[in-house]
Amino acid sequence: MHDKNWKRNLYILMVCQFFVMAAMTMIIPFLPLYLQDLGVTDPQAVSRWSGIIFGVNFLSAFLFSPLWGKLADRHGRKLMLLRSGFGMAIVITLTGFATGPWSLFFLRFLNGMISGFIPAAIALMSMSTPKKQVGYSLGMLQAGAVAGGICGPLFGGIMADFMGFRMIFYVTGGTILIAAFGVLFFVKENFQKKEEKVKTNTLQDFKKVVSTSPILSLFVVFFVVQCALIGINPLLSLFVQELTPSQNIAFYAGLAMSVMGFANMSASPFLGKLSDKKGHHFVLLLALLFAAIVTLPQAFVASYWQLIAFRFLLGLCLGGLLPSINSLIRHLAPVGMESRTFGFSNSFMYLGTMLGPTVGGWLASVAGIRSLFIASSILLFLNVLIVKYRVVPVMVQRKRDEKREDLQKEKKQDNRQNNAKEKHHLGQA
Known part of the structure; x- marks a missing residue:
């Protein structure tokens, strides 16, 4: 409401x-x-x-x-x-x-x-x-x-x-x-308070929420996005140090993060409007695909400014990722369990935010910092497949069902109006 x-x-x-x-x-x-x-x-x-x-x-x-x-x-x-x-x-x-x-x-x-x-x-x-x-x-x-x-x-x-x-x-x-x-x-x-007839525990709530497809797939996508993108952040300053001989490493590392933020901030309202028109699943799929494509070349950059250019492009994608996921979760959440659905979604997000830097630190120590971008790109490509095959078909079908329901409602309304007109004419006759 x-x-x-x-x-x-x-x-x-x-x-x-x-x-x-x-x-x-x-x-x-x-x-x-x-x-x-x-x-x-x-x-x-x-x-x-x-x-x-x-x-x-x-x-x-x-x-x-x-x-x-x-x-x-x-x-x-x-x-x-x-x-x-x-x-x-x-x-x-x-x-x-x-x-x-x-x-x-x-x-x-x-x-x-x-x-x-x-x-x-x-x-x-x-x-x-x-x-x-x-x-x-x-x-x-x-x-x-x-x-x-x-x-x-x-x-x-x-x-x-x-x-x-x-x-x-x-x-x-x-x-x-x-x-x-x-x-x-x-x-x-x-807010209208509703009394719950049956008291449920967290596990029962989770089972009910994920029984609506494709909510569980979206939770996994959220987790992987956080793992893939947050895992790089703590080590970005070390990568910047490798790329630039300058003394002001803190400034350049801050700039590499900020440029992503500026792009994200600029793109979010535009991509939000686009998702309302074209479909949240459509924007999510494109943003993920673009993010996976621009993450991979960061492993092979030869200069700091090449890194900055790719971080800016990645920031543009981020503007479409999280709002699209949250919008889809809102549309799919069971009635009366909307905040619980967001609660579970946030748990997956926090888990990704916690594990990403931990696994990222271990991977960088074994295979070097550049390997993080390759791993991140692979994870994002896996996400593209999840969205393409698990989320998009369900959302397309739901849109068709909603259109069919709207047409049926319109027909019923037209029939009612026609019946009312006929009665009125008969009454006059």
Whole structure:
């Protein structure tokens, strides 16, 4: 059931997503340096703790995402936005008071457990937007989040030089608090609470959700996309170092990530609109195919600027990937289980985000960094096959069925009108 406030909600949530994503990404580049501040001096220990602390955030998010989805279906998506916003504001502020690696580990686990602002915003917008404009709506949300992801590390870098690392956590907590208040006062949700007749557990919910084809295939596609694309990110700076002799490696590595973000942000609204017109499955298939094609040559680049060109092209594809997957999940989700479906989808996403860098690190140590791009391209080509043979046929058939149903409804309506006219004429006669 769409909401007449959907456009207003969209613009407010775009701004809130920008703030939340900027706040979250301010921290990520400085976790290893913050560990050194907390007294971890051995380089191997810093690397080990960095990996564990980065990963534990996604592990707890993976475990708890279905629970938040279930609660959102019962009590509303806005409540989940507020839970996540206020919860993260408190936990991230407390992270500034960490005393050692174990307290940082515990706080990052807690942060992942209560996180989910962006998935909750996607669920709220996908439910309140008219079905014909879901692609555009989620594309705009993605643009807001990506813009925050580009600006966050930049702001974080400037603040770290001026204020020190602890201050970044206080600023981040304050920023997320502002976003949470923005949701509290300005976002409206037309949610009608429904009592569930039968209480179900997470496994039963999962079985029911994936019984609708091709939802499970989309979950797998989401997982593989995250694995293939996120697995490269932590090691990109090392590859940039290999390509350019410059002293400003951090700047050039940041630029290689940012150029992808700018392309993603620019393409998301356009590809969202295109998917509403042509079909989300059509845009997803093309975006995946293009992503697989432009990822492979990155393994063979000879200069930094060649890498930048291919990263930009990859960013354009990303603008069509995640909004299309989320739009399809929204269209296919069982009635009354929409947020739970997004909850499971997010678990697959977090699992990919967690495993991608781990497996990527191992592969790079065995076969070199360039092998990551080849592996990533192969995974994306496998995704193309999944979408072509498991998703597209089902969606094409569903569109045909919907058209047939619409025609039948129109015929019934015409028959009713004709009958009414006949009765009227007979009455007059």
